Every structure is written in C-alpha cells, then in structure tokens.
Amino acid sequence: MVENNTFVQQYEIKGWDFTRAGEASCEIKNILKEIGTPPEIIRRVAIATYEAEMNIVMYAKHGVIHCLIDPHYICITLEDQGPGIADINRALEEGFSTATPEIREMGFGAGMGLPNIKRNSDSFHITSEIGSGTKLEMKFYL
Amino acid sequence: MQKQLHSIRFIEEKCIGCVTCIRACPTKAIRVIHDKARVNYDRCINCGECFRVCPHDAIASETTPPADLKEFQCTIALPSPVLYSQFDRDILPNQILLALKRFGFDYVFDEAWDCDLTTDALQEYLDTTDGPFPKISITCPVVVRLIAMLYPNLIKHLVELEIPRESAAKKFREKAAKSRGIPQEKIGVFHITPCPAKVISINSPVGTDKSNLDGAIAIKDIYGPLLEILPDVEETEILQLSSGIGIAWSIIGGEIMGLRQENCLAVSGVQDVIQTLNDVEAGKFKDTLFLECLICPDGCIGGSLTVQNRHIARRRVRMLIKMFGDHTRVSREMLLRLYREEYFSLKKEIKPTPFPPLDKDKAKAIQKVKQREEIFKKLPGKNCSACGAPDCRSFAQDVVLDERTIDECVFLAREEL
Numbered sequence: 001m002v003e004n005n006t007f008v009q010q011y012e013i014k015g016w017d018f019t020r021a022g023e024a025s026c027e028i029k030n031i032l033k034e035i036g037t038p039p040e041i042i043r044r045v046a047i048a049t050y051e052a053e054m055n056i057v058m059y060a061k062h063g064v065i066h067c068l069i070d071p072h073y074i075c076i077t078l079e080d081q082g083p084g085i086a087d088i089n090r091a092l093e094e095g096f097s098t099a100t101p102e103i104r105e106m107g108f109g110a111g112m113g114l115p116n117i118k119r120n121s122d123s124f125h126i127t128s129e130i131g132s133g134t135k136l137e138m139k140f141y142l
Numbered sequence: 143m144q145k146q147l148h149s150i151r152f153i154e155e156k157c158i159g160c161v162t163c164i165r166a167c168p169t170k171a172i173r174v175i176h177d178k179a180r181v182n183y184d185r186c187i188n189c190g191e192c193f194r195v196c197p198h199d200a201i202a203s204e205t206t207p208p209a210d211l212k213e214f215q216c217t218i219a220l221p222s223p224v225l226y227s228q229f230d231r232d233i234l235p236n237q238i239l240l241a242l243k244r245f246g247f248d249y250v251f252d253e254a255w256d257c258d259l260t261t262d263a264l265q266e267y268l269d270t271t272d273g274p275f276p277k278i279s280i281t282c283p284v285v286v287r288l289i290a291m292l293y294p295n296l297i298k299h300l301v302e303l304e305i306p307r308e309s310a311a312k313k314f315r316e317k318a319a320k321s322r323g324i325p326q327e328k329i330g331v332f333h334i335t336p337c338p339a340k341v342i343s344i345n346s347p348v349g350t351d352k353s354n355l356d357g358a359i360a361i362k363d364i365y366g367p368l369l370e371i372l373p374d375v376e377e378t379e380i381l382q383l384s385s386g387i388g389i390a391w392s393i394i395g396g397e398i399m400g401l402r403q404e405n406c407l408a409v410s411g412v413q414d415v416i417q418t419l420n421d422v423e424a425g426k427f428k429d430t431l432f433l434e435c436l437i438c439p440d441g442c443i444g445g446s447l448t449v450q451n452r453h454i455a456r457r458r459v460r461m462l463i464k465m466f467g468d469h470t471r472v473s474r475e476m477l478l479r480l481y482r483e484e485y486f487s488l489k490k491e492i493k494p495t496p497f498p499p500l501d502k503d504k505a506k507a508i509q510k511v512k513q514r515e516e517i518f519k520k521l522p523g524k525n526c527s528a529c530g531a532p533d534c535r536s537f538a539q540d541v542v543l544d545e546r547t548i549d550e551c552v553f554l555a556r557e558e559l
Contacts, residue, residue: 004509004512005505005508005509006508007508007511007512007515009515022420022421022424025424026420026424029420029423029424031511033292033496033497033499034497034499034500034507034511035499035500035501035504035507035508035511036496036498036499036500036501036502036504036507039294039295039494039496040295042295042423043295043423046295046423046424046425047423047424047425050424050425050426051425069508069511070508071504071505071508116425142504
C-alpha cells in the first residue's frame with residue numbers, strides 16, 4: 001500500500017445530534033464522486049454509511065467514523081461508545097430492532113439497518129461489547 | 143437562428159467582479175478572475191440563481207426574442223400554465239390565449255391541457271412501473287441536469303414519460319403542417335417560458351435527439367405587449383381545454399395534485415432539492431412512490447423570467463384550480479389510446495454526464511483530494527470570496543488544479559506582510 005495514494009479522514013459523531021446526522025456519509029460520498037468512483041459503488045457506500053452513521057446518532061453517546069480511500073478499496077470503520085449489541089446474529093435478522101418508540105416515530109428502527117449495511121458492503125465485520133460499544137468495519141472494492 | 147448552448151450569458155461591460163453570483167451558485171461553477179465573472183459551463187446546471195441575484199444586471203438570459211417569429215411561415219405558441227398566474231384576477235386563461243394569438247401567433251395551444259393528459263399518463267405509469275423508487279419527475283430541466291451531473295445513480299429513478307411541452311409541440315406541429323400544407327420545418331413552435339433553463343432543454347435536450355420546439359420566449363418579454371392587447375380581446379373562440387389539474391403544474395405540488403396515488407412528495411428550491419437528492423441517494427426515500435422536484439422556489443411560478451410576485455401568482459393558481467376543477471377531464475379510453483400510440487414515450491434514454499473527476503487516474507485523484515484538504519487547513523476558512531472562489535475549499539481545489547496560486551488568498555497575503 002502506497003501511503004501517499006491513501007486518503008484518510010475522521011468524523012466525530014454525537015449521539016442524538018439529528019441536525020447534523022448524515023453529514024459525514026454525505027461528505028464521504030462527495031469525495032468518492034470527485035475521484036471518479038463508479039456510481040454503483042457510490043450507491044452502496046452511501047446507503048451503508050448513512051445507515052451506520054444513523055445507528056451511532058440514534059443509539060450511542062458518541063462515535064467516530066474513520067474513512068480510508070485507496071485506489072483499490074474503501075474501508076469505513078465506525079466505532080461508538082454506545083450500549084453495545086447483545087446478540088449480533090439477531091441484530092442481523094431483517095426486522096429485528098431494539099429501537100425506542102421515539103426513534104420509530106422518526107421513521108427509523110424498522111430493523112433493516114444492519115442487514116442493509118451487510119447487503120451493501122463487500123466485506124463486513126462487527127464486534128460489540130455490552131455497556132462499552134460497537135465497532136463496525138465495512139469494505140468496498142473498487 | 144443561432145443555437146445557444148447556455149441559458150445565461152455574462153455581459154462583460156456590466157460585470158464589476160463582485161462576488162454575489164459565485165456565492166449563489168449551487169454547483170460552484172463561477173469564479174471571478176481579473177474582476178470578471180467566468181462560468182465553467184461544464185458545471186453549470188442552468189438554475190438561474192446567478193441571474194436572479196446579480197445586482198448589476200450583468201447576466202442576460204438567452205431566450206428567443208419575439209422578433210424571431212418572423213423567420214417562420216407559420217408560428218405556434220405553447221404557453222407554460224405559469225402565464226395564467228401573471229395577470230389580474232379578472233383575466234382568465236382563455237383571454238390570455240386569445241391575446242397571444244392577436245400578438246402574432248398563427249396558432250395558440252393550451253399547454254396546460256397536455257399537463258392534464260400527462261397527469262393521467264403519470265398515474266398509469268406509476269401503477270405499472272417496477273421502480274426503482276422513488277420515481278423522480280423530469281419536468282424541471284435543471285433537476286434532470288443536476289441528476290445527470292451529480293447524481294448519476296438516480297438516473298434510473300427518472301420518470302420515463304415525455305414532458306408536456308415536448309409532446310404538445312410534436313402534436314401541434316404535425317397538425318399545423320397538415321392543415322396549412324407546408325413542411326414541418328417551416329413552422330416555428332415556441333414555448334412561452336417562466337425560466338431560462340427551458341432554452342437549454344430545447345437546444346440540447348435529454349430524452350430525445352431533437353426538441354420539438356424551436357425556441358422559448360420569456361414571459362417577461364411578452365408580458366407588456368399582452369397587457370396592451372388584453373383589453374381589446376373579444377372572446378370569439380375557446381382555446382382553453384385544461385382543467386385545474388393541468389394549470390396546477392405551475393406550482394409546486396401541482397404534478398401530484400391530480401394523482402390518485404397518495405405516497406408522493408413535492409420539493410422546491412435549489413437547496414431543498416439538493417438536500418432531498420442526497421437523502422434519496424442515502425436510501426431515505428425508498429418508501430416514497432413519486433418525487434416532484436422543481437428547482438425554483440414554489441415551483442415554476444418562481445421562475446426568474448416571470449413578472450408577478452410568486453406568492454400572488456400562487457394564490458392566483460389556487461383560484462384557477464378552484465374555478466376549473468381538480469377532476470380529470472381526460473377520458474380513460476383516450477388516455478389508453480395515446481399511451482398505446484407511445485404519445486408519452488421518451489425517445490431516448492437519459493444518460494449521465496458526471497462532472498469530470500479531479501484526475502482520470504484514481505491514485506492521482508486521491509492525492510489531489512489530500513492536497514486540497516491540506517491546503518484548506520492552511521486557509522482562514524472565512525469563505526470571504528475575495529480570491530474569486532465561492533469558499534475556501536473551492537479555492538484550495540483551484541490551487542491543486544493549478545488554476546490559482548495560494549498567495550491569492552488575501553488573508554495569507556496579509557500575514558506575509
């Protein structure tokens with residue numbers, strides 16, 4: 001990996017900050033457009049990153065999105081200080097959600113977040129610890 | 143007639159190089175270089191925001207001068223329904239259409255009627271399309287260009303139905319040629335337009351190889367003459383066919399007003415449309431069936447070539463909708479026949495025309511993004527535009543692309559002193 005050809009950017013995400021929610025994923029998407037990424041890949045990155053960013057906003061106190069863009073792949077890592085996921089396998093089932101009524105009122109919490117992220121990324125890795133947080137890594141190959 | 147490729151033109155003698163337009167441009171297509179505004183037309187979406195804000199009258203819209211009518215043996219006017227909203231309350235659409243005829247058109251057709259037809263066609267289309275959803279309206283040429291340039295992913299969301307002014311122009315040109323016994327190219331078909339973007343959609347159309355229209359005359363250029371003619375108009379014939387459904391197309395929400403489907407949304411204004419398209423791309427609108435997006439505030443009545451205050455115009459449209467009804471007058475039989483005859487079909491696929499990347503080579507493009515962000519960090523971030531770029535990040539990008547040098551930043555230059 002040639003260091004010089006890799007673009008790295010970090011975004012801080014605050015929990016319940018709904019006014020700025022979605023800005024980081026939109027910025028990442030715009031950079032991908034600027035470097036001439038094929039639209040189909042941009043579409044998948046946009047959807048997966050947005051869902052993951054919203055997960056931090058809705059469930060965690062604080063989180064960081066780390067974005068790495070290389071000529072051959074894109075790697076987005078999201079790390080949060082949140083409640084953690086008790087049963088990852090269940091969370092990956094479509095329709096499973098622990099969202100509060102407030103979150104559902106905003107149109108989220110349909111239990112499609114994680115399945116959607118997994119479906120749209122080329123590689124997907126998630127680890128979580130109850131009470132301390134969740135780390136999600138997704139890759140997209142160019 | 144000379145074909146222009148752009149909807150606006152900068153008048154160099156009048157431009158003093160202030161930064162009003164460069165800051166208003168949603169795609170950051172304008173720079174001030176040597177005290178004159180310069181547009182990068184590859185990035186221009188023809189929204190007309192610069193035209194709207196220029197305090198020095200230094201931007202002209204490239205519409206058709208009414209004098210060009212003389213170049214044709216026979217002329218047809220297709221007025222945007224917006225025209226009906228520009229006059230006093232006692233002046234009704236039929237009088238306005240008759241006034242247009244007195245002005246000098248051989249035929250005047252009620253374009254709003256084709257909006258009536260297209261509403262029903264859209265209903266049919268939404269019932270049968272497989273998606274992807276939301277389907278996005280193609281009525282506003284600026285939105286179509288914005289999507290083709292910045293949201294190529296959303297091209298497959300665009301509705302594949304011809305827009306009313308194009309389908310109407312084709313039909314009436316054929317009719318007029320037949321009844322006059324002259325070749326179709328001797329007939330001039332003109333749209334009476336509320337916005338400069340229609341000119342582009344006529345000169346370099348999407349979804350078809352050649353527009354069926356020959357030009358677009360600005361409402362503001364024909365308004366004065368119409369005001370003069372109107373008092374003498376005698377209502378000798380009925381030219382208005384449209385109902386309130388067709389007339390409603392002049393305001394935001396008008397396209398969806400006549401649909402029976404409920405799961406539709408309407409968005410207007412540059413910033414709101416851009417925000418919405420970003421959200422569509424993020425998957426936020428996947429449960430919405432149809433999205434009506436119009437770039438001008440409140441829809442076409444907010445076009446920069448209109449004359450009436452748009453709030454008054456909107457009230458006027460509401461009154462006309464009440465007066466002419468919000469129930470379709472299109473018979474289902476006729477609609478299905480037109481649908482079968484492909485009256486509404488787009489002739490050509492709409493293709494993406496994305497902004498060129500920072501570099502063709504992906505590795506170099508990534509390097510340029512990095513360099514831009516590094517330069518950006520050195521800049522004051524005040525977005526003062528004194529350098530001639532709309533904001534610090536755009537300036538940083540211009541430096542990376544060797545179009546500017548970093549010492550052109552007045553803040554950095556001051557520090558040097």
